[in-house]
Each structure stands twice: as C-alpha cells, then as structure tokens.
Amino acid sequence: xxxxxxxxxxxxxxxxxxxxxxxxxxxxxxxxxxxxxxxxxxxxxxxxxxxxxxxxxxxxxxxxxxxxxxxxxxxxxxxxxxxxxxxxxxxxxxxxxxxxxxxxxxxxxxxxxxxxxxxxxxxxxxxxxxxxxxxxxxxxxxxxxxxxxxxxxxxxxxxxxxxxxxxxxxxxxxxxxxxxxxxxxxxxxxxxxxxxxxxxxxxxxxxxxx
Numbered sequence: 211x212x213x214x215x216x217x218x219x220x221x222x223x224x225x226x227x228x229x230x231x232x233x234x235x236x237x238x239x240x241x242x243x244x245x246x247x248x249x250x251x252x253x254x255x256x257x258x259x260x261x262x263x264x265x266x267x268x269x270x271x272x273x274x275x276x277x278x279x280x281x282x283x284x285x286x287x288x289x290x291x292x293x294x295x296x297x298x299x300x301x302x303x304x305x306x307x308x309x310x311x312x313x314x315x316x317x318x319x320x321x322x323x324x325x326x327x328x329x330x331x332x333x334x335x336x337x338x339x340x341x342x343x344x345x346x347x348x349x350x351x352x353x354x355x356x357x358x359x360x361x362x363x364x365x366x367x368x369x370x371x372x373x374x375x376x377x378x379x380x381x382x383x384x385x386x387x388x389x390x391x392x393x394x395x396x397x398x399x400x401x402x403x404x405x406x407x408x409x410x411x412x413x414x415x416x417x418x419x420x
Contacts, residue, residue, distance in 0.1 A: 215354075216283045216284070216285060217283065218283060218297075218343075219343070219345065219354045222343075222345065223345055223352065223354075227345070228344065228345045228346070229342075229343065229344045229345070230342070230343055231340050231341060231342040231343070231358070232297055232298075232340070232341055232343075233297070233298045233338075233339070233340060233341070234295050234296055234297045234298055234338070234339075234340075234341045234360065235295075235296045235298065235300055235304050235336065235337070235338045235360070236293065236294070236295050236296070236336065236337055236338070236339075236341065236360040236361050236363075236364045237277075237282075237293070237294045237296075237304070237307065237308065237311070237334055237335070237336045237364060238291065238292075238293050238294075238334065238335045238336075238361070238364035238365045238367075238368045239273070239291060239292055239293075239294065239311060239332055239333070239334045239368070240290065240291040240332070240333045240334075240368050241269075241290040241291065241330055241331070241332055242330065242331045242332065242333060242373035243328060243329055243330045243331060243373070244289075244290035244330060245289075245290060246328075247262070247265070247328040247330065248262060248290075250326055250328070251323060254323070254324060257324075258323065258324075261323045265328075268318070269318065269330065270292075272314040272317075272318075273292075273311055273314055273315075273332075276307065276310045276311050276314060277294045277296075277307075277311075279301075280296065280300065280301045280302045280307050280310075281296055281297070281300060281301040282294045282295055282296035282297075282300075282307075283295060285356040286356065291368075293356070293361060293364070293365075295341055295356065297341075298338075304336050304338070304378055305336075305376075305378060308334050308336060308376040308378070309376075311332060311334065312332060312334075312374065312376065315330065315331060315332050315374075318330075331373035331374045332373070332374070333368050333371040333372070333373055333374075333375060333376070334368060334371065334375075334376035334377075335363070335364040335365060335366065335367030335368030335369070335370070335371065335376070335377050335378075335379070336364050336367065336376065336377070336378045336379065337359070337360040337361075337363035337364045337367065337378070337379035337381045338360055338379070338381045339358060339359045339360040339363075339381050340358050340359065340360070341356055341357075341358045341360060341361065342356070342357050342358045343355065343356050343357075344357075359381075360379075360381065363379045363381060364379070367379055
C-alpha cells in the first residue's frame, strides 16, 4: 500500500501555503461490482487476496493514466471510488475524458477466478466551478482536503447514473456548450489500477511524477 499526495498539494506545502482555490472541472467516479468481487475473493484466502490485488493494480493504473494524461490529478480515493480534478483550462472536453475512462473499462476482460466471474463497471458524475483546498493539522501530522460545489455536484450526479453511464452538470456551461449532457451509455466491463493509493496524510509522502 502506498500513499499518493497530489503534486499540487506537495508544491503548496513546500511553499508554506495552507489554503486557496482555483477553477476546475471535477469527475467523481464509482466502480460498480467491486464490493461484491472483494467479498467473494477474500473468502478464497491468500490466493483470492493476491488475485484481488492484481485486479486493482491493473484497473486503476489505466484509469489514472487517463486522468493524468488529460492534465488532471486524483484528489481522493474512497474505497472503490475516486475524485479527479482538472484545473482549467482542460486539455480535453470533459465528456471525452469520461468516455475515455469508460473505454478503459470496456477494454478489460471479465475477471475470473476459480470458476467465479466478476464484471466491473463505472459510474461518473462531473461538474465545474471553484475548487477550494486546505492543508491542516500542523507539522507533526499534516493532512489536506479539497472541497466546494463542483465536488459535491459531481458526487451527487454519480448516484443518479446506472453502471456504464456518466452525467455532466450544467455548471460546465461555457466550457461544454452550456447544456447538461444526456446519459452516455456505454456497456463497460472490468478495468485496471496501480496500487491502492490512500491520500490525505502529507507525512512521509512521496509524490509521483505526475
């Protein structure tokens, strides 16, 4: 297990900056089918746990690559969900980024272990606006957080999606035509990742190259 601190936070920490805000687009993505797969595999002992680790690494590696290739970064992991922030101006249209994340799921094959098959899909909500950030906790145990309307709206929209769908909030007006996107239904299958990243703590942190 490894802690991943966004380079943005690391840079602000080094400059002794403790709070601020910026304009950005936000995607909240939740993986459907992950919890049931985890419960089933952990019942298989060490072999099941090792297989689960491999699936997680493959899935998130590819999803994170999409995020970072488009100029974004992951601000938080929460179980089988993550929040990605794309400071403006973005490299690509937000709907195209959501589609790319879905496509990485589609490219992956159904995960099978000891006669059991697991199909993972992803739901995404997206919004735009002012993202606020804060570093707190003192030098002994500093932590950080990102918050604001776009994170809340993206999370809420995700809950209204079916697996394989994404919804984009009208707050992206002026960035993406100014109208809410309809559901973009794509039949997703499993995906891939690079380690379980647990953000928040800044102590003993190492930043990735992104």
